[in-house]
Amino acid sequence: MTQQYTTLSEIPLSKSSVEHASFSYWYKLFQKHIPTSRIISPLPDEFIQYLEQDGIKLPVEKNSSSYYTDKIQRNEDNEYSDWDNSDDEENTRKYKQPIDPLTHFPELHQRIKDIIDEIGPVTPKLNWSAPRDATWILPNNNMKCNEVNEIYLLLNASNYIAYDLEHAFDDCIDKDQITPTKPSYELVLRQWFNINPALEFRIFVKNQRVIGVSQRDLNYYDYLEALSDTFKDTIDEFIEDEVILLYPEQDFVIDLYIPRPFKKAFIIDINTFSRSTDPLMFSWNELVTMDLDIDNERDYELRLVKRNNVARFASKEHSENQVPKDVVDASLDPNVIKELASKWKELLSQQEADTDSDSDSAEE
Ligand SMILES: Nc1ncnc2c1ncn2[C@@H]1O[C@H](COP(=O)(O)OP(=O)(O)OP(=O)(O)O)[C@@H](O)[C@H]1O
Ligand SMILES: [Mg+2]
Structure with a gap:
């Protein structure tokens, strides 16, 4: 029989579990099941500082024109942000002048542009997080980036990205022994495709066994329930045959996309089995104490938003980050x-x- 847990702290999170959840690590293992992506690593320190600044200066390139740079030029100076606000002592102290991609990390800047030229619009993420909370800063209110400036804006405006930069190892039991204290950062550019959010699922794996699955997007989709068994079959086969054999962690959380005709699964993300991962329609207490091994007959549950519980879940997703349109317009x-x-x-x-x-x- 496998070990039984009563609290999440009994499932210790180590630095290596966090590293195994970074994109570049699992991309190597599962490349053929991951939609087209490019990874840029290591990243120059100046780029990290650029993302950490309060507001950023967008590059204005000669002979090029874009929605953002045209706006900037119309506004007389080329500063997108509050850089010229002399009250901003923090910025002034940290950086003598705003970081400019063209001066401080021209190669990375060009590399990003080349990737967009090669694979088309992309959606960015760092090692662990995507800037899902910052879509308000782009005109279409999503993470689709047609040009390099949109990537800078999204990443700089996101609290989730700031978390990756500052707190990646905070929940690790061995965090005091971690050297170097900062991870090796990577920029992931995933080729944009029109994902149907109804068909994304978060799979909770404990002791190498699926213990629960939740719909990833917490809106109500009336057609999902009838397909429940089909999704479970695809998930079971994929996790057993492809994932568990290769992934070195016993406990983890994996996000899969299962598009029509629902036979094939694609990996969108792998997360740690820890409080920093959103349990969506479960609670962490429930997941930790759940022990399907005790009763081998019992199958895991695939939880879906139903007509009668839609109100409970629909507003859960990072609602604190939704920003009114006035603020978006103003930011430009x-x-x-x-x-x-x-x-x-x-x-x-x-x-x-x-x-x-x-x-x-x-x-x-
Ligand atoms: N290639 C893509 N094209 C379009 N949208 C995508 C693509 N890849 C991912 N997405 C969307 O972005 C969302 C967030 O991606 P991802 O799960 O990698 O971010 P995350 O920050 O790790 O999220 P979480 O904090 O929930 O783990 C996905 O749920 C999916 O809807
Ligand atoms: Mg994630």
Whole structure:
């Protein structure tokens, strides 16, 4: 019988489990099951600093024109961000002048452009995370990048990317012994395709066995339930025959895409079996304590959003990062940002005044 757990901390996360979840590691193992991707690694330090800055300077290349650089030029200076804000002491202290891709990492800049020329629009990610929370910064509100500047904007605006850069090993039991403390960063450019989010699944594997599967996108799709057994067959076969034999971890979470006719699975992502991975329609407590081995007859559950639980799950996905369209428009024009900021202040003080009068009346 396999070991039984009662809390997630009993399943220790090591540095190597985190490294095994980085794209370049599992890409080597499963390349033929992964949609077309390119990996750039190692990355220059200046690029990492560029992503960490509060706001960025987009490159304006001679003889080239793009949605962003045209906008920048119309706005007189070529700064996309708040760089010229002299109040921003943090930036001024850290970097004497804004990092410019054309000056500080021209080879990487060119490499990204070459990859886009070769495979068409891409969606970026670093070792572990994609900037899913920053789509508001692009006009189409998705992660599709037609040009290099869109990649810079998405990555710089994302908290998930900032997490990869600052906290990748935070949950590891051996984090104090980790040297060097920073991982070797990689930029992954995946060829963009129109993924149907209904057909993405997150598979939880414990002790090399599937213990649960959740729909990845938490909206209601009426046709999924009837296909449940088909998905399970494809998942079981793929995990058993392709993944478990090669992947060195006992416990992990893998995201699969199973497009029509639902016979083939593609790997979208592999994550650690740890709290930093979203358990979606499960809870971590449930996953950790679940032990299908005790009762071999019992099969795992494929959880789907149903008509009666849609309200519970639909708004779960990083809702804290949804930004109003006004802010998106403003991000493309410094003058509008100023206008928006003063409106925002006005609203806040109005709200404070309202709250004060509310609490005054409540106390009465
Ligand atoms: N090649 C692609 N073309 C279009 N969309 C894609 C492509 N690859 C992935 N996506 C979409 O991007 C989403 C996020 O990708 P991915 O799972 O790699 O990010 P992540 O940051 O690791 O997410 P999580 O934090 O949930 O693990 C996927 O669920 C999928 O919908
Ligand atoms: Mg992931």
